[in-house]
Amino acid sequence: MNDTSEPIVRFIDVQKSYDGEVLVVKNLNLDIARGEFLTMLGPSGSGKTTCLMMLAGFEPATHGEILLSGRPINNVPPYKRGIGMVFQNYALFPHMSVWENLAFPLEVRRMDKAEVKRRITRALEMVRLPEMAGRRPGQLSGGQQQRVAVARALVFDPDLVLMDEPLGALDKNLREEMQYEIKHIHESLGVSVVYVTHDQAEALTMSNRIAVFNDGIVQQLSSPDELYERPQNAFVAQFIGENNRLLGTVKEINGDSCTVEVDGSGIVQALPVNISGNGERTTLSLRPERVTINPPEGTVPNVFDGTVEELIYLGDHIRTRVNVCGHDDFIVKVPNASGHAALAEKATVKVGWATEDCRALDAS
Amino acid sequence: MAGPPPYATPLYRSWYYGFRFLCALIFLFLIAPILVIMPLSFNAEPYFTFTKGMLSLDPDAFSLRWYEDIINNQQWLHSIKNSFIVGIASTILATTLGTLAALGLSRSYLPYRAAIMGVLISPMIVPLIITAAGMYFFYSELRLTQTYTGLILAHTALGTPFVVITVTATLVGFDHSLTRAAQSLGADPVRTFFKVQMPLILPGVISGALFAFVTSFDEVVVVLFMAGFEQRTIPRQMWAGIREQISPTILAVATLLIIFSICLMTALELLRRRNERLRGLSAG
Numbered sequence: 294m295n296d297t298s299e300p301i302v303r304f305i306d307v308q309k310s311y312d313g314e315v316l317v318v319k320n321l322n323l324d325i326a327r328g329e330f331l332t333m334l335g336p337s338g339s340g341k342t343t344c345l346m347m348l349a350g351f352e353p354a355t356h357g358e359i360l361l362s363g364r365p366i367n368n369v370p371p372y373k374r375g376i377g378m379v380f381q382n383y384a385l386f387p388h389m390s391v392w393e394n395l396a397f398p399l400e401v402r403r404m405d406k407a408e409v410k411r412r413i414t415r416a417l418e419m420v421r422l423p424e425m426a427g428r429r430p431g432q433l434s435g436g437q438q439q440r441v442a443v444a445r446a447l448v449f450d451p452d453l454v455l456m457d458e459p460l461g462a463l464d465k466n467l468r469e470e471m472q473y474e475i476k477h478i479h480e481s482l483g484v485s486v487v488y489v490t491h492d493q494a495e496a497l498t499m500s501n502r503i504a505v506f507n508d509g510i511v512q513q514l515s516s517p518d519e520l521y522e523r524p525q526n527a528f529v530a531q532f533i534g535e536n537n538r539l540l541g542t543v544k545e546i547n548g549d550s551c552t553v554e555v556d557g558s559g560i561v562q563a564l565p566v567n568i569s570g571n572g573e574r575t576t577l578s579l580r581p582e583r584v585t586i587n588p589p590e591g592t593v594p595n596v597f598d599g600t601v602e603e604l605i606y607l608g609d610h611i612r613t614r615v616n617v618c619g620h621d622d623f624i625v626k627v628p629n630a631s632g633h634a635a636l637a638e639k640a641t642v643k644v645g646w647a648t649e650d651c652r653a654l655d656a657s
Numbered sequence: 658m659a660g661p662p663p664y665a666t667p668l669y670r671s672w673y674y675g676f677r678f679l680c681a682l683i684f685l686f687l688i689a690p691i692l693v694i695m696p697l698s699f700n701a702e703p704y705f706t707f708t709k710g711m712l713s714l715d716p717d718a719f720s721l722r723w724y725e726d727i728i729n730n731q732q733w734l735h736s737i738k739n740s741f742i743v744g745i746a747s748t749i750l751a752t753t754l755g756t757l758a759a760l761g762l763s764r765s766y767l768p769y770r771a772a773i774m775g776v777l778i779s780p781m782i783v784p785l786i787i788t789a790a791g792m793y794f795f796y797s798e799l800r801l802t803q804t805y806t807g808l809i810l811a812h813t814a815l816g817t818p819f820v821v822i823t824v825t826a827t828l829v830g831f832d833h834s835l836t837r838a839a840q841s842l843g844a845d846p847v848r849t850f851f852k853v854q855m856p857l858i859l860p861g862v863i864s865g866a867l868f869a870f871v872t873s874f875d876e877v878v879v880v881l882f883m884a885g886f887e888q889r890t891i892p893r894q895m896w897a898g899i900r901e902q903i904s905p906t907i908l909a910v911a912t913l914l915i916i917f918s919i920c921l922m923t924a925l926e927l928l929r930r931r932n933e934r935l936r937g938l939s940a941g
Contacts, residue, residue, distance in 0.1 A: 351837055371840040372849075384838035388856045397852070398842035449843070 299363055300324040301453055301485045302348065307357035309343050317343050319509040321357070325487060330479050332488045332496040335506030336532070345455050345489045350374050362452070377446030377454040381461055383438045385430035391417070391441050392426040398449040416444040419478060436467045443475065447484065456488045460495065472498050493533050497521065505529050526567055527654040530578035537584070537623050539577040543568050543653065550648050553577060558618035562594040563653040574656035579646060581624040586613070586636065588645035596645040599623065601636050611636070617644055691915060698723055698908035705905065723909035733910065736894035742805065743890060744873040747812035751869040754813070755820025756862055760854075762821070763828040778818035785878045788815070793882040803885030811879050816869025823868065827861025860929045867925050871918070
C-alpha cells in the first residue's frame with residue numbers, strides 16, 4: 294500500500310485550454326489528501342468540471358502534471374486509472390440489470406464468481422438496495438438510480454472516487470438525504486472523494502475541504518467553517534452564504550483593524566483581509582446573522598441609523614431588510630429568541646456590528 | 658371506431674367519412690398490384706388473367722403447378738440461391754462498414770462531417786442507372802464484372818447508406834457519458850464498444866441491415882449490368898422470365914417473396930421491440 298501521508302492527487306501547474314487561446318483552468322496547484330472529501334465548488338464555467346475530467350482522464354491537460362498516488366497519469370488512459378466515477382445523469386447501462394451494472398467493473402478485472410457475488414451483495418447493502426438487484430435502471434426512481442451509480446463506482450474498491458454534480462437531478466428532500474448518505478459512506482470506507490457541485494449548501498454539508506473555483510482559478514481552499522466565516526476575497530464572500538456588501542475607501546490600516554470610509558455615510562471599523570494600502574477601494578463584507586439590531590450602548594464600535602424596509606417571518610429567524618448607509622438591501626437576520634425586539638416596518642432602528650465581523654476585502 | 662364527435666356539423670361529418678374513404682382508396686392503390694398477384698399464382702392455366710373458372714371459384718381452375726415448377730426448375734432454384742448468397746454477404750459488409758462510418762460521424766470533433774456524409778449516402782441519391790453504368794465500367798477494369806465478388810461489392814455500396822442513416826439516427830439519442838462510465842470502470846475501448854455501445858445501437862443496426870438486405874434482394878438494374886448468367890438473382894430471373902418465357906411461375910415466385918418479406922419484417926420488428934424493452938426504454 295502507498296504511504297498514507299502522501300497526497301492521493303496532486304495537480305502541479307495544470308492549465309487547460311480547449312481552443313488554444315482561452316485558459317479554462319489557469320495554473321492549478323492542488324493537493325488532495327488520502328481519505329479526504331474535497332469539493333470543487335464554483336459557478337458554471339469556472340473550470341471545476343474540467344479539472345475533474347482531467348483527473349478522470351477524459352480531457353488531456355494542456356500544460357502541467359497530474360499525479361495519482363505519486364505517479365504521473367497524463368499518459369494513462371481513463372480505463373487504466375482505476376478511479377471510480379459518479380456522473381451527473383447516473384450513466385447506468387440501461388440494457389443491464391442493477392446486478393449486471395455492478396458486475397461490469399468486476400468482470401473487467403476478471404474476478405472469480407464468488408468474489409463478484411460477495412462484493413455486489415456488500416455494495417447493494419451499503420446503498421440499502423439489496424432487493425433491487427434484478428431490476429433495470431429504467432425501473433428505478435431517480436434516487437435509487439443514484440444509489441446504484443454510487444455503488445457501482447465503489448464496488449471495485451477504488452482509492453479515489455470522483456462525483457460530478459451527482460445530486461443535481463434529484464428533488465430537494467432526496468438531495469439532502471443523499472448528501473448525508475454519501476457522507477456516511479465516505480466516512481465508513483475511508484475512500485478519497487473529489488466532488489464537483491455548484492450548490493454551496495451541498496459543499497458545506499459534505500466536505501472536509503472546499504476549493505472555490507472562479508474564472509479558472511482556485512479562489513480559496515479551506516474547510517467549510519473557515520470558508521464561511523473567513524472568506525479571503527470578495528468573490529468567496531459573495532458566493533458562499535448570504536452577504537451584505539458596503540463599498541468604501543481605506544483610510545488607515547493598523548494591525549488587526551482598519552478604518553474605512555463608506556461611500557457617503559461615515560467611518561466603519563473593519564478587519565483588513567486582502568487590502569494593502571491607504572486610499573484603496575474596498576468591499577466590506579458582513580454576514581446578516583452577525584449584525585445586531587439596537588445593540589446595547591458601547592458594545593460594538595460600528596453603529597448606524599437605519600430604517601426597517603421589510604420584515605419576512607421565517608420561523609426560526611426574522612429576515613429584516615434595512616436601509617443603512619444608503620443601501621436599501623442590507624439584510625439582518627434577527628433570531629427568534631425569547632424576548633427579541635418586536636420590529637415594525639418603517640421604524641427607525643440602530644444597527645451595529647463588531648470590527649472582526651466586518652471584513653475589508655478587495656473591491657471587485 | 659369512435660365516429661365523429663356529437664357536436665359535428667353536417668359538413669364536418671361528410672369530411673370525417675370522406676377523409677377515411679380517401680385514405681382507404683390510397684391504401685388500395687398501394688397494395689392492389691400485390692393483392693392481384695397472389696390469387697393469379699394459383700391459376701391452373703398458363704395465363705396472367707383470371708379465368709372464368711377462377712372467378713366462379715371452381716376448384717379445378719386452381720392449382721399449385723407453378724409452385725411445383727419452381728422446385729423443378731434449376732434456373733429458379735439457382736437464382737434463389739444466388740439472391741441469398743449476394744444478399745446476405747452484402748448485408749454483412751454493408752452493416753459492418755455503415756455502422757463503423759456512423760460511429761465515426763457521431764464524433765463531435767470530426768471535420769467535414771457533412772461532406773463525408775454526403776459522399777457516403779450518394780449511392781442512395783444518384784439515379785441507380787448512373788451508379789450501375791459507372792460501376793460497370795469501373796469494375797470491368799478490375800475484372801470484377803460477372804463475378805460474385807463484384808456483385809456483392811456493388812450491392813454493399815448500395816446498402817451502406819441505409820445502415821449509415823439508421824445507425825446515425827440511433828446514435829443521436831446515445832448518451833456518451835455511458836462510454837465514459839464504462840471506461841472509468843476499467844473497460845478498454847473494444848470492450849466498451851461490444852458491451853455498451855453495440856447493444857444500445859442494435860435496433861438501428863438491425864433496421865439498417867434489413868434495408869440493406871432488401872435493397873440487394875430486389876435490385877435488378879445493377880444486376881443487369883454486373884451479373885453474368887452464373888450470378889442471376891431472383892429479380893434478374895423474373896426479368897428474363899417476363900421477356901423470354903411468359904409463365905405464371907413468376908407469379909408464384911412473387912407470392913413467395915411477398916410472404917418472405919412479411920415474415921422478415923415481422924420477425925425483425927418483434928426483435929427490435931424486444932431489444933428496446935430489454936434496454937428499459939419503453940414500458941412493459
